[in-house]
Amino acid sequence: MAGCTTCSTSSGGTGGCQSNGSCGTSDCNKMNSFDWLSHMGIPQVDNFDIVEVKFKGGRKEYFRNVDYLTLHTGDPVVVDVPNGHHIGYVSLQGELVRLQMQKRKVRDDDNITRIYRVATQKDMEKWEEARNREIPTLYRCKQIVDEYRLQMKMSDVEYQSDNSKATFYYSAEDRVDFRELIKALAGEFKIRVEMRQISLRQEAGRLGGIGVCGRELCCSTWLVDFKNVTTSAARYQNLSLNPGKLSGQCGRLKCCLNYELDTYMDAIKDIPQVEKPLQTESGPAKLQKTDIFRKLMWFSYNHDNDWHSITCERVREIQTLNEQGIKVFNLQVDKSTDLEDLAAQSTRELELLDKKFAKNKKKKKPRNRPSGDSQASDATPRSAAQQPKSASPRSQGPRPQGQRPQNRQNQPPANTPPKTRDDQVPARPEAREGNDAKKRRNKSRNRPRPAQNQKSGPKPENQPAASKPERKTNQPAAPKSETKASQPNENKTDNKRRFPPRRNQGPNNGGND
Numbered sequence: 001m002a003g004c005t006t007c008s009t010s011s012g013g014t015g016g017c018q019s020n021g022s023c024g025t026s027d028c029n030k031m032n033s034f035d036w037l038s039h040m041g042i043p044q045v046d047n048f049d050i051v052e053v054k055f056k057g058g059r060k061e062y063f064r065n066v067d068y069l070t071l072h073t074g075d076p077v078v079v080d081v082p083n084g085h086h087i088g089y090v091s092l093q094g095e096l097v098r099l100q101m102q103k104r105k106v107r108d109d110d111n112i113t114r115i116y117r118v119a120t121q122k123d124m125e126k127w128e129e130a131r132n133r134e135i136p137t138l139y140r141c142k143q144i145v146d147e148y149r150l151q152m153k154m155s156d157v158e159y160q161s162d163n164s165k166a167t168f169y170y171s172a173e174d175r176v177d178f179r180e181l182i183k184a185l186a187g188e189f190k191i192r193v194e195m196r197q198i199s200l201r202q203e204a205g206r207l208g209g210i211g212v213c214g215r216e217l218c219c220s221t222w223l224v225d226f227k228n229v230t231t232s233a234a235r236y237q238n239l240s241l242n243p244g245k246l247s248g249q250c251g252r253l254k255c256c257l258n259y260e261l262d263t264y265m266d267a268i269k270d271i272p273q274v275e276k277p278l279q280t281e282s283g284p285a286k287l288q289k290t291d292i293f294r295k296l297m298w299f300s301y302n303h304d305n306d307w308h309s310i311t312c313e314r315v316r317e318i319q320t321l322n323e324q325g326i327k328v329f330n331l332q333v334d335k336s337t338d339l340e341d342l343a344a345q346s347t348r349e350l351e352l353l354d355k356k357f358a359k360n361k362k363k364k365k366p367r368n369r370p371s372g373d374s375q376a377s378d379a380t381p382r383s384a385a386q387q388p389k390s391a392s393p394r395s396q397g398p399r400p401q402g403q404r405p406q407n408r409q410n411q412p413p414a415n416t417p418p419k420t421r422d423d424q425v426p427a428r429p430e431a432r433e434g435n436d437a438k439k440r441r442n443k444s445r446n447r448p449r450p451a452q453n454q455k456s457g458p459k460p461e462n463q464p465a466a467s468k469p470e471r472k473t474n475q476p477a478a479p480k481s482e483t484k485a486s487q488p489n490e491n492k493t494d495n496k497r498r499f500p501p502r503r504n505q506g507p508n509n510g511g512n513d
Helices: 095-104 121-131 134-148 179-189 198-209 232-238 261-268 310-323 336-360 371-379 436-444 480-486
Strands: 050-054 060-064 074-081 084-093 115-118 153-159 163-171 192-197 286-291 296-301 308-311
Touching: 050 074, 074 121, 084 095, 084 121, 084 163, 084 192, 095 480, 134 153, 134 179, 163 198, 179 192, 198 480, 232 261, 232 480, 296 310
Parallel strands: 163 192
Antiparallel strands: 050 060, 050 084, 074 084, 074 115, 153 163, 286 296, 296 308
16 A cells, blocks of 8 residues: 655555654644553443544544444545545544544534545555646636636645545635636536635645744644634733734734633732832832733833832732822832831841951961071171162262262273274265365364363373263274274364274275275
């Protein structure tokens, strides 16, 4: 027998999943019922003889197993229908069928037809040929509806397995006169036509889809009875009344709004009803939000942006005081003195915490130095850098005139002759002297000379020079050969600039003779 092409029963055996898996194709897993009595040992003599059979789109009907055939869930069976026979799959059997019939108010009488047999391979092939005509028929039917300009929406077509009747499912807001349409469809497809109107919820269940929760629609999987859903269910659950978020794919309110409604109704019983603002000295406090499960309510003063949360017990206390004509100080306390007590209590708690953590702190022990080291450190003389500034010769008193300090660090050695300006300025060849050199020479003559150059004759060697400290220049020092040659001519006032030799040349190769 041909089974489901996407589950484990594709190779031989009976069709359907037989509870081996959920393929979700060709209504294989739609509107399944869990048999919670299957593990119980029910006597076979008292076994209920009515079987629940499922057809396309989740439609379920009940048929009597007159011949007591051995059936399993998912077996294809040939059943008796008006004006022919049809093929469906067994969805439920046993005592649960009796409970389902009582729930749907189906009477156990002679109107229940019988099951002929388990479908054979020939029956399945004939039914497959009839099912292949459904999609082309649906497209052509929509074209005919547009030609007749009827206000109706064709959603699905179902062919009977004996290929003798076709049922057209449509949805419309108002009543539609489709008598001419039936004649056109019967003449087009050469078959007996039946028109059946369905609601928008049933249409979504037949088409199927994925909801905002990420799962398959409830109406296309397990939901059979569609209950009325109102906006009050959304109000009790504190949901925003946004039609785009509350409506499903059918365009109506979501069926899942009723699932948790009973839980919210039980939780609301412990929450007080606030019909008017709470009267406080800070101003009237209006209700903004309620957390049903945490039992918290948020209020604001004069529609401020700051919301204050209090418990439901506190709301009842304020309502009782307001009925007596008493205004509380604010939502937290009744009087201003209570606010001071709360501040003092919080301060007391902080002090206790400080004392607690202060005891846990470990006191740092001083390090015990050995006596020998301290004595040795006291006996060591201080270095020149550690001596106090009072020990310097400048701080001892006024210096007599004509006497110079002996501990001067920048004092030049005694044997070195005094430096002149010519020694500090690098030499320059005389061949390059021109008008610019004459101008510089004239400027240098007008400058004041240092004191050491105004005196005539050489100074004694032991007497230190009274010149100012040398200026630090970035110019390289002249070689020894040039300094020696410039010593006999140091008293001359010749300001000729001489340049040092280059790095890659010696003193004799640079042309500075």
